[in-house]
Structures are given as structure tokens and as C-alpha cells.
Amino acid sequence: MRLGVELGGLRLKNPLIAASGTFGYGVEYEGILDLSLLGGVVSKGLYLEPRDGCPVPRIVETPSGLLNAIGLQGIGIRAFVRDVLPRLARYETALIVNVCGDTVEEYAEVARIADVPGVAALEVNISCPNVKKGGIAFGGDPRMTHEVVSAVRKATRLPVIPKLSPNVTDVSVFARVCEEAGADALSCINTLLGLAIDVERRVPRLAFGTGGLSGPAIRPIAVRMAWQAARAVRIPVIGIGGITSTEDALEFLVAGCRAVQVGTANFVDPGIYARILAGFESYLQRHRLESIGEVVGSLRFPDGEAPGGPGA
Amino acid sequence: MRLGVELGGLRLKNPLIAASGTFGYGVEYEGILDLSLLGGVVSKGLYLEPRDGCPVPRIVETPSGLLNAIGLQGIGIRAFVRDVLPRLARYETALIVNVCGDTVEEYAEVARIADVPGVAALEVNISCPNVKKGGIAFGGDPRMTHEVVSAVRKATRLPVIPKLSPNVTDVSVFARVCEEAGADALSCINTLLGLAIDVERRVPRLAFGTGGLSGPAIRPIAVRMAWQAARAVRIPVIGIGGITSTEDALEFLVAGCRAVQVGTANFVDPGIYARILAGFESYLQRHRLESIGEVVGSLRFPDGEAPGGPGA
């Protein structure tokens, strides 16, 4: 239990989770790494039906960042349950379904279908910036956030983990709304809305126009938001944003997160999980700590209320 | 007039302005570059009284970014008017004072004192994340934004340019509020609130705790926000965030900004203005354009309303 964590009813062997949309459905990494190394895997975002997603270009690089507008291309929840889940059964890792919808009803319906053996929890994606309905339109509005999370809550017995948007003035408001709506944990954060322009052709570099910014560039913003969310609620928070190393992951844990997700870095180096886990072990040894849980929330913040604190 | 632009009553010889807090009071660069190269210079943030600012460390690097908590150390508006302004008189560049305050009254008072010959415009800093009063607390609340901008409007005949915070859900709301309150132009954006943690000591890497993130890392977010602001209002928008090259500056112009500010890049290479200006010239030639104004707002955005658009 040195590295094990408990996450709103969900037990993870370690706090490392693969982030939605950056690890496919998990099966793509079979043979490249041992999926049982991971504390958990979040599926690519799933709607009721399969979707084509956006035209290309869908990803462009920005300084230390990645801007994407995939548009939630995916196989749909039924195909996932039918075709993918059985292939993942033999791995000892928590499978989390990333639930999407154009409407509140669709979220609930996907949640109902996903509530099958083999699925460990549901992450509610109310923060995708690359779809014209649902997504960020829900996650940027406290009332809609409450409605979606409540509906998913009613539709499943599985742990419900809303994924918060960073494109808001005060993330702690949304954290509290989710807690009230019955969430078991929070994922924090999704991508930041960005725009990159091809100045020679004077069009956006992404076919869709705007996109979601991820990667090391956003880490300081993500750590700040995860810290604000963790201070605002009692349910556990999963930190996400720009993690590429043990130190990066520890930033989120020290800030108060019970677990973390690795996103963009999966594309850069599939060996990252083994690397971070080894780093955790040597960190615990160096600091003479019994378990990773002792690191969680150990940040000593300077005196006084910071302007970015939840009270701001 | 190939590179000249008009900015809410203010004529600039070119659209390049040095951003507040990254160019001192201008005089620091005397002898290193010809200040008359610049379209304008914005002073370091100025309160009524001198201020000490935050303890050190005040700046730390993050991937492609800089996180700072200077805390608006400065000499105060009176010393600026008395000691600095006369030294800058001989340069042909627009001097813009960055107006700060702990209270609405202080903003107005600084604005009154700054309304002297030699000052071309006032930038109203309602977006500094590194102070416990004023700053972001004003720029994150539409009602307070309106109050501060109106008060400065009444206190001066100079062009008033509120500087917007990126730490909000919808920047276009704040852009419109400023326009209604009588602003002549908008500066967009200030830094993003961030947190970087020293995981060995488990304290923030900045002495103040949180800080403001600037530099290339934030450019896609800044371009998106400047584009949203420019679509929301009729007054001109000045784009700011992560500019290090001609292409970067053009992104903001194409997105709809009438001018741009260079911040963090001043620290990295004081030769940047000459470099970008030369780049503008060759861009205009290559694209057979008469003036930089033709570039402004020339972005062709894909069909349909984007989720990040002002309507979202």
C-alpha cells in the first residue's frame, strides 16, 4: 500500500492514471507496456453513437504545448462495452469510462450503459472545448454542471468523477457544485481553449478553428486549479495537466491531489509510467515516507490568503 | 503610414508596444536600443505611493513560460512624473502609464496625476494576479471592472485602456463592460494565475505562493482571448501574450488586434523590436499589402460558430 490510493470508493494500486483521449481505449498500448503497471486507464470520450470527429489538421504544436481539436472521434459506448472491455479484463488496472453527451439525457444514457462489470468508475466530460454542443457549454455553467452530474449520479452506482474545465473564473465554484450534485471525486483539468493562426494563409492552424491546449505549457495553471479545487471540497481530486516526470506528478500530489492523470506525455514516451513509478519509490525513500498518501496535500503555503485562493 | 496604427485616439508609428512590467520605465533600455523604434512603451504598474513588492524568489521558469510574483514593486506615480517623464521626452514613442490601485479612488487619483503632457494614454491594470487587493479582484468581477474603468474615465482626458484578465470564463463580457464604461481601447491579456511547487521542500517555488504565467506557453490562450475580445467590441484591442517573433505578433493582428505588446521577450532579447519591425516590412511586401492595417482582423475562420466564440 506504499503507492496505493483510495479515490471516492475506488481503490487504485498507484496514483497514476492514463488521461482520456491520450491513451485510446488502452488496447493500443498492449504489447508496448504492461497495462497492469497503471493505477487506472480512462477511455477516450464516449457518446451513445460512434462519431467521426473534426477534419484535419487536428493537432498542432505550440511552445511546450499541444493544441488539439479531435472532436471526440470515437466508437461509441456500446462498441466499447462489447468489443474493448473483454480485451482489458485481464489487466489489473481500474478502467474508467469518459462519458460524453450532447444532452443531459445522453450523458445519463451513456452512464447507464457503461455501468457493467469491468468498469470501475465514470469520468463525466463536461469540459471538452472541441464540440459544438455539450462539453464546455455544460462545464462553464454551474447550473448545467449540476444538472449533468446529478443525472449521471442517478444513472449509475459507479463512482462518478466530473472532469472540470479550466476555462472558468473560479474553479472552486464548480468543484463545490459537483460535490453537491453527488460526485465521488473530481478530475482537474481538461484543456484550455486556445487558437493558433497560420499567418501566411491567415486561417487557424487547426481545421476546426480553436482547440484545447495541453502539455507542459499549462502545468502551472493546472497545478493552481487542482490546488484550488482540492481546498474547496472534501472529495478527492485527480490532478491533470502537463505531467511528464515524477516531479511534475508530485507537484499535483503535494498540492492536494489524491491521484494524477498523464495525458499528452503518453504520445511522447510510452515508457513514462515505469519511469514515474520508479521516481515515486525513490522519492518516498529519500523523504523517509511510508506511503504516497503522506505526500498528498503536504504543501506549506506562505502565510496569508493568496489572491488565487478559493476565497478570492 | 505603412506600419502606423490608430488606437482609440492614439496614433502609433507602428503597432509594437513594450508591455507593462517588462520594460521598466523605458529608461533602462536607453543606450541599448533606440526607444524611438517603438510604437509605444507602457510603464511598470504605478500606484500612488512607492511599493516594495514581494519577497524573493519572484520569478521562476516553467516550460516555455515565466511565472512571476513581483507584487508591483514601483516608484509611485509622482516620482514617475517628476523623475522619469522628462528623461523620456526626447523619444518619439507613445508613453502609456499602467495605472494601479488598491481602491477605486486610488485608480482615479493615479489617473489624475498621470494626466500630464508627455503621457499619451493610461492602461488600467485590473488584472494583476500578484496583489492581495485591487488587481484581479477587480478584473474578475464585471461590476467592479465597470466601476474602476468609469472612475478612471472621469479622472482623465487621456485615452483609457483597461487591461483584461485571462482568468475569467468569458473575456468578451469584460470587453463589453469596459466599452460601456467609456474605454477607448483594450489590452488583452495579463498573466494567467499559476502555481509551481518545489516538491523537495514542498513549498511554492515563488515566495508569494501563486504567480502570473507569461511567455510563449500562454500564446495560444492569449490569441484566442484577444480574438474573442476583438469580436465582442468596436474599440480597438491590443494583443499581449507570448510574442517572441514577427509571426507571433502577426497572429494577434490577423486575429483582430490593432496593436500588440511584447512582454517576457524583452528579458530574453532586447533586439526584438528591430527584428519584428523588419519582419513586418517583409511580410507586407511578400503579401503585397500597403499597410499593416490590412492585416488586422484578416483571419478567415472555418464555417459555423466555434464553441470558443463570444456566443458560447
Add this chain to the structure above:
Amino acid sequence: MPASSTHRPPVNRDVPLVRRQALEGPYVLLTFRHPEVAAGARAGQFVMIKANTVSDPILRRPFSVMRVDPSEGAFTLFLKIVGPGSHALAELRTGEEAGCLGPLGQPFTAPPEDQEAVFVAGGYGIAPFVLFGEELGRAGRRARAFYGGRTAADLQLCDAFDGLGVPLVCATDDGSFGHRGRVTEAVAAHLDTRPGPVTLYGCGPDAMLHAVARLAERRGVPAQVSVDPWMGCGLGTCLGCVVPIRRPGEARPKYHCACTEGPVFDARDVVWP
């Protein structure tokens, strides 16, 4: 496409640079130690590779495997320096390591026994055909290569087929070397000679691939093309590299990942822009 290649899963390793040979202009040959790529890569497959751990730019880059040496446990890339990713690789010193995942993607499929393989390469698109020429040579198949570029300096691998029994025709847009004009014009001229049944194989810029596809359709010959989209992961997970593909009998095109279902596609199935 044969599924056989997927039987050797890609392996992620830090690979030391064992040899570096600068060519003219922005071209360089780089040899890295990676036993699994050396043993398993087939023509048309590629690696995702990055020279350092800085995060600007962040992603690895795709490069075709040009040659393998299973006994040395090493493979060679033919690299054109065009931006920061390729530049950083080209700057590596012998012994320094890069992060590398491979072999990836679906290889070219050999033509039926009686047919000649006709390679149509543009610029760095020559790389996979060096390996393909060797593979076909070992299998006793006939092949012929057409190699085009803007100018003579773009044709850096003219000697790569020496000793493989693969006749080579070069073409440059400016006529500075070989035929003047598009490489596909030279291919068309070859088809005009009624050389018997052939399969075309294209690798190069999009416009050239499209021309290969049109030529194949007009002449009624099969063609495989290796497409060149942006790639983020190489594993089918970022969904950045998708290409619209309409398979026979399908009503509308669907997005397919170039990294796992390609980069080699049947030219008839690709929906050109």
C-alpha cells in the same frame, strides 16, 4: 494490408546513435541501435523518434526506416532537416540517445509474382524504397525506381539501389539532373512502353501521391501510396493523423489512422483533397 506486421509489436527504447553521415544540403543519414526495429521493420514502416527531452517542441517525429542491419541490431534513417525535430536529431553526436518507438505502421505489400514493382519517390520519400528494393530483391521480384526532386541537390540517394538490380530514373523540376519535369511524367513514359503488368508504389509529397493515384487509375494499374500526415503518437491514440479513406463498397469516407492502418494505403481508397 497484411496484418502480419502487427505481429511484432513496436518496442519503446532509448536508442544510441551509432553512425552519422552528412550528405549534401539538409540531408543526413543516421544509424541508431534498436534490435527490434533492426530485426522486424519492413519497407514502409516507420519509427517515432525524438532527440532530447526538452518540451519545445514536445512530440516525437515519424521517419521511415530506410535500411536495417539485424546483425548490428541497428537501423538507418534518411533525414531531411526541415524544422526543430529533424534538426535536433541531425545534431546528435555518436553515442547520444534518442527516444524511439518502432517499428510502426503497415508496410508495402509486394506485387504478385509476375509483376514489376514501380517505385515513385519524391524527396525524402525515397527512404522506404531502399528497404523495399532489398526485400523484393531477396524475394526475387523485379523492381524499378523513379526518383524526383525540385533540383539535383534533392536527389541524395541515387546510389542507394546500386547492386540491387533496381534500374533508377531520376527527374528534377528544373532539369538540373535526369529528366526535366515531374517524376510522374517519367513514370507515365515508362508505362507508355507497355512494360507488362506493374504495381505502382508512391512515397512523397501529397501532390505527387495524388498524381500517382490519377495515373494508376487512368492506366488501370494497382497503386499503393505512403501518406505523410502530421503524427502525434504513432499508435492510433491521438487521432491526429487521420486520412479520409473510402473502401470499396462503402457509401462515404471514414477517417483512418495513418499510423496504424497506414501509412501505406491503396491509392484508390484515399479521398484526395
Add this chain to the structure above:
Amino acid sequence: MPASSTHRPPVNRDVPLVRRQALEGPYVLLTFRHPEVAAGARAGQFVMIKANTVSDPILRRPFSVMRVDPSEGAFTLFLKIVGPGSHALAELRTGEEAGCLGPLGQPFTAPPEDQEAVFVAGGYGIAPFVLFGEELGRAGRRARAFYGGRTAADLQLCDAFDGLGVPLVCATDDGSFGHRGRVTEAVAAHLDTRPGPVTLYGCGPDAMLHAVARLAERRGVPAQVSVDPWMGCGLGTCLGCVVPIRRPGEARPKYHCACTEGPVFDARDVVWP
């Protein structure tokens, strides 16, 4: 501090690397062409320099000018590789350029004519004293150097004072070279010999500078220290490098920029943590 140095404004240039001499371990000597630094830099001044234009990390780094050659128009840095900025500089090949601004900051002030200058250097803190030794030598002043490090490998410039008539005493924490123990202990032992009036000059880690300040205070000798804070711009505009300084007669400390008002400060004025 003398204002004279500010009479030569710093010049911003792309500077080619003209010579590179690897020393043991993480140390290297780098010589760049920069006529204005070569002609104008004085001991204690520094440059802000960066090897490339990637944005991770983004900022230039401060390094003391160790030696100048006005006739060649070049200056030399003594560099310890500790992170990405110093690493990228050390990786430069001859002829490649770095962005460089200098000379910056306030130099050391020579001691009064009758006094001996006592250098106290820790690690790379030896760099400015090489230039200072030359300056004082030309001015006919006496100097003596104490050079400390953790272990022998940290003392890479022991021959830098050869021919300058500056006696050198080395100290290592582990006793692997010179005196065993702190370098300031060796300085204290020297002061115990009643060498006549001296001024201490310190450059090295904060803890060593603090020890120099305490020693100077206890013995009633003047001391100048070159502090080593984070620097962002070198020009007094980022306000990242401030140090709390209390000048005689001031009630409370004020923040002063180490880049423009330092890095050399009177040791008595520095408010130690």
C-alpha cells in the same frame, strides 16, 4: 560602487563561439567574440547569454566575465554545467552563435593603495577574480586568493593566477586538495597572521558569502561580495533579482537589483537570510 562602469552601456549581440576548452567534470571554458565586452568589462561584471532560441527554458543566464582579450575582441567564461541553460552553452560548436548582452552590473572596487585584496572564491565564483587579479596586477596592487570547493574536482582554475603574482591557497571540504575544511577557515587563518590592512572580496555560494561577511565584521575589515540570485533580464526591469540591502543610516532594508546595483555589494549592507 563606482558609477564609472555604467558609462559603457551594455551591447546586445549575437556572439560566435571562438574557442572551447573542456575541463574536468562539468566545467568548461568558453570564449565568445563580443568587442564591447572585451573592451569594457571590468572584474565582477557579467553577461546575460543564451545558446539558442528554443523557449524551454526561455531566459538568458548570467555568467561572470572571467577574462577579456580586447585585441581579439573576445571574452571568456568559466562555466559549470548545472542545468539546461549552461548545458546548451557548453554544447555549442565553434562558430555557432549565442545571444548575449553585456557588460552588465557594478564591478568590484579596488582596495585603497596600501591594502591587500583577499579573494575568497567558492566553485565557479573564482571566475571574476581571474579578471580582478589581472586588473589589480596592472594597477600594481597586491592580491591573494583563497579558492574552495567540495572536492578536488571542483577546483579547476588553480593555474589561473600563475604569473599574476597572486598567491593561491586552496581548500576542499573533503581534504582531497589543499586545506581540509571551509575556505573561509583558511582566510581566517591568514587574518590571524596579521597581514596588515586587507579588503575581502567574496564570490560563491550564499552560505560562503555570509561567512565572509561575518568574518569581515568580526575582524573589522571591509568586504565586498558578489551575490548570486536568480536573474531574468540583467537590466533592472524584471525585478526578479532583488536583494534586501540596508545602507548605513537607513531604518529598514530596501530591495535593490543585483543586476544593476550589484552583483557586488558592500558585505555590511546585505541583509542575510
